[in-house]
Amino acid sequence: MTGHEVDMPDPQVRERIAFGANGWHILGGTVVAVLGGAALTASGTPLGGSVNGGLIAIGVVVIVAGLILGGGLTPVAPGEARVLQLLGRYTGTVRTDGLRWVNPIAMRRRISTRIRNHETDVAKVNDADGNPIEIAAVVVWQVEDTARAFFEVDDFVEFVAIQTETAVRHIANSYPYDAHVPGRLSLRDNADEITAKLSSEIGARVASAGVRVIESRITHLAYAPEIAQAMLRRQQAGAVVAARQRIVEGAVGMVEAALTRLDQQHVVDLDEERKAAMVSNLLVVLCSDHQVQPVVNTGSLYQ
Secondary structure, three states: OOOOOOOOOOOOOOOOEOOOEEHHHHHHHHHHHHHHHHHHHHHOOOOOOOOOHHHHHHHHHHHHHHHHHHOOEEEEOOOEEEEEEEOOEEEEEEOOOEEEEOOOOOEEEEEEOOOEEEEOOOEEEEOOOOOEEEEEEEEEEEEOOHHHHHHOOOOHHHHHHHHHHHHHHHHHHHOOOOOOOOOOOOOOOOHHHHHHHHHHHHHHHHHHHOEEEEEEEEEEEEEOHHHHHHHHHHHHHHHHHHHHHHHHHHHHHHHHHHHHHHHHOOOOOOOHHHHHHHHHHHHHHHHOOOOOOOOOOOOOOOO
């Protein structure tokens, strides 16, 4: 197993489509049964006449049958689903929105299939170099398998929150805040690569709960306050060194070009000692932080 792979158990249950029907047709049948049963009951008890027990019994049975039939009516809103259980056994999921009819004695549990956001709290962890940093991230996720979301974990929302924080801490421990070695990934300089690895790890951790990770992003990244000033000075020193290196490289190239042109165009013949003096003077002028004060030589070249 590599550093970012997560070994989660295989799911024991997977989502399947539940048996259902158009609820409007059943609603119409329920209304007809209730009204018809009421009419039969009323017919069995005429005013001033003899009571017909048979009609009353049939009317009551029809009304009860209609109410039981209507008990299976289930409204499903867009972005939601219904997970069905019959005597503790998972029987399927209804995802079609609208008024649906399912087994009246089945337990129906609502679950949202909308896209959700989860933002972690700012956590203080050590990066790969051991420096304390503060990091936080946001993950965009969605329930993909309703059966696994309900039956594989106790609370899939809490599960996503905890696994996201775990993945964020693991990623922060695996990479340095700043890469001081060329070609090494860092949290600050390689945001796209790091967030891709973060999304991959979170997705592997929450897949067993039937959750799909759409995207994740690091929303807060900074050195811990106790070392922030020291690290700022280190970054400034690094920037100064890099700038000096670029200045020196440019100055050496300019001096080399000047000596070459003087030699090619025979402007002046300089011995090695005078060339060294000229190189020294040019480097001082080109590499100095302050404006130099020229000294005009009114004598000969050797005075």
